[in-house]
Amino acid sequence: MTTVEAKLEAAREDLAGRDGVLVAFSGGVDSSVVAALAHDALGDEAVACTAKSETLPAAELEDARRVADEIGIRHEIVSFSELESDAFVENDDDRCYHCRTMRLGEMLETARELGIGTVCDGTNADDPGAGHRPGLQAVEELEVHSPLLAHDITKDEVREIAERYGLSVADKPSMACLSSRIPTGLAVTEERLTRVERAEALLRQWGFDQFRVRDHDGLARIEVAAEELERALQLEFVETVREELTEIGFDHVTLDLHGYRTGSVSPEGDGEPAGATADGDDNHPADPRTNG
Numbered sequence: 001m002t003t004v005e006a007k008l009e010a011a012r013e014d015l016a017g018r019d020g021v022l023v024a025f026s027g028g029v030d031s032s033v034v035a036a037l038a039h040d041a042l043g044d045e046a047v048a049c050t051a052k053s054e055t056l057p058a059a060e061l062e063d064a065r066r067v068a069d070e071i072g073i074r075h076e077i078v079s080f081s082e083l084e085s086d087a088f089v090e091n092d093d094d095r096c097y098h099c100r101t102m103r104l105g106e107m108l109e110t111a112r113e114l115g116i117g118t119v120c121d122g123t124n125a126d127d128p129g130a131g132h133r134p135g136l137q138a139v140e141e142l143e144v145h146s147p148l149l150a151h152d153i154t155k156d157e158v159r160e161i162a163e164r165y166g167l168s169v170a171d172k173p174s175m176a177c178l179s180s181r182i183p184t185g186l187a188v189t190e191e192r193l194t195r196v197e198r199a200e201a202l203l204r205q206w207g208f209d210q211f212r213v214r215d216h217d218g219l220a221r222i223e224v225a226a227e228e229l230e231r232a233l234q235l236e237f238v239e240t241v242r243e244e245l246t247e248i249g250f251d252h253v254t255l256d257l258h259g260y261r262t263g264s265v266s267p268e269g270d271g272e273p274a275g276a277t278a279d280g281d282d283n284h285p286a287d288p289r290t291n292g
Contacts, residue, residue, distance in 0.1 A: 004157050008037075008164070011151045016041035019117035023048045024107045024144070025075070026056075027064030029169045030122030032071065033158050034147055036165045038120065039073040049076045049110050051103045054083055054190055055177035057197050059204070067169055076114075078106045082179070083190060091188045095179060097134035104142050124148040126155045173210050176262075181214050195248045202244055206237060210260050218251040223260040 001009075015021055021038040025031045025048035038046035048071070050056075050064045061077070068075035080102060082088045088098040107119045121139055123146035128136060139146060148158060162170035179188045181196045192215050199213040199220060210225035222241070224232045231237065232255055245253045 004153075004160055007151045007153050007157065008161055011147045011153065012037050012041045014147055014150065015046075015120075018042070020045040020111075020115065021047070021118045021120055022076075022107060022111040022114065022116045023073075024104060024119065024121045025050050025064060025068065026122070026175075027060060027067045027169065028122065028175055029162050029167070029172050030124055030148060030155075030158055032067050032122075032167050032169050033161050033165070034120050034122050035068065035073050036071050036162075036167060037147065039071055040165075044074065045116075046073055047076055047114060047116060048073045049078060049107055051106050052077050052079045053081055053103075054193050055099070055179045055188075057178060057200070059201065060175070063169075067167070070168060071165075076110060078110055080106050083188065088179075089188050091179070091182060091184055091186060093184060094134045095184070095188070097138050099177065099179065100135035100138035101142070104138060104144055107144075108142060118145050120145045120147055122146075122148060124155050124158050125152045174262075181212055183214070183216060186215075186217055191249070195245075195250065198248050199245050199250070202241065206241075208232070212260060213245075214256075215250075218249075220245050220250040220253045221256050222254065223256045223258070226259040229255075229257070229259055 015038050021042055023031060023035045023038055023046065025035055027050070031048075035046070035048045048064075048068045050061065050068075052061055065075060082099050082102055085098055085102060088095060088102070104119065104121070111117070111119050119142075121144050123136060123139060125148060127133060127149065147153075153161070159170050178193045178196050182188055182192055186192075196213055196215050199222075200211065203211050203213065203222070203224070208224050208228055208231075210228070212223045214221040214223065222232065238255075242253045
């Protein structure tokens with residue numbers, strides 16, 4: 001038995017011994033692996049739950065629905081709004097703590113309503129050492145179980161397990177929620193979230209895989225992966241993106257020649273949190289969920 005197989009079996013046995021499991025589910029690779037493990041171990045006693053809010057792109061919600069169906073797990077969707085929290089809107093260094101506290105609170109309430117004893121998230125063994133991760137504090141405080149972390153399953157091993165389960169998201173880039181595109185200290189508003197979502201949808205339509213559109217109070221800073229920079233400099237794309245992002249509501253449109261970088265608008269040393277969507281995934285392309 002390989003190391004990955006041993007970890008996989010241990011995680012599966014862990015979940016099988018629980019009185020039902022609700023997985024905080026974004027549809028990213030981390031939470032999808034946890035959902036697949038839970039469904040494998042518990043069958044109908046496992047539920048995937050996605051928290052729908054202004055910070056979750058509509059495309060990601062649809063992707064979560066698709067992946068849950070792919071796994072065969074029951075999928076619940078709960079709605080809430082981070083914008084009701086002044087602490088979240090303020091967008092300080094602990095924004096992800098406030099977000100994760102609210103999201104996991106919705107998961108815990110749903111689990112109680114369904115008579116499920118354990119809520120799990122997708123935190124993996126690499127996440128605690130990946131810089132400033134205030135969202136992990138919320139996971140600990142709320143006593144949410146992280147089977148990937150508990151059984152020392154790294155991100156690379158998560159992707160290997162996803163391939164073993166035949167999950168379509170095995171190679172999906174990590175993703176963080178839309179609020180991660182707004183610089184720390186600049187208020188998170190529905191207007192800013194909406195124009196970021198629309199801008200990133202445009203880049204997705206153009207076929208970019210790893211990207212972000214950062215909203216610097218009306219200035220759009222586009223980041224794409226280094227290998228995609230040449231395509232982003234093509235005149236047809238430049239003219240189209242400038243025109244359409246101006247129509248969306250941006251005053252200026254720029255291309256960051258450093259390319260895509262996680263946490264480039266976050267506090268010093270802060271990558272975008274794994275699991276900043278429904279589960280702390282991923283943590284996370286625009287997905288191109290997540291995770292930054």
